[in-house]
Amino acid sequence: MLRIAVAAVLLATPLAAQETKEQSCQYQADVVAAIQKARLEKVKERDVPQAVADTGPTWPESYNNAIPLITPWVYEQKMRDVRKKDLGAAWLELCLQQ
Numbered sequence: 001m002l003r004i005a006v007a008a009v010l011l012a013t014p015l016a017a018q019e020t021k022e023q024s025c026q027y028q029a030d031v032v033a034a035i036q037k038a039r040l041e042k043v044k045e046r047d048v049p050q051a052v053a054d055t056g057p058t059w060p061e062s063y064n065n066a067i068p069l070i071t072p073w074v075y076e077q078k079m080r081d082v083r084k085k086d087l088g089a090a091w092l093e094l095c096l097q098q
Contacts, residue, residue, distance in 0.1 A: 019060075025095035031066050033088030034073045038093040039080060045075045 019027075032059075034052045043051040048071045054065065074087060 001009065022096065025092050027063045028066065028070075028095055029088040029092035030059050031063055032070055032074065032091040033086075035067065035071050036087045038080055039074055039079075045071055 024031060031052075034057060035048055038048045038051045041051075049064070049067045052067055057064075074082070077085075077087065
């Protein structure tokens with residue numbers, strides 16, 4: 001369900017139409033990794049969009065729209081999983097399989 005919502009937001013932008021599936025999945029994975037990093041740095045969930053923006057991300061600006069949608073998913077994960085697993089890589093793998 002989350003993937004569908006994120007895809008809808010990203011596909012609604014003109015930039016997404018020009019990107020390949022691989023590029024889009026990589027940008028999404030980068031967003032997930034940035035949110036994971038914010039959680040590891042103990043950023044409050046409500047402050048994640050600003051904290052991620054402050055890092056100067058290199059993905060297209062339209063992907064910032066996905067941050068509020070993906071953040072709750074990352075923050076739902078058990079902290080031991082956030083510490084030990086690469087959520088961005090997992091997201092990339094699932095995205096490419098779609």
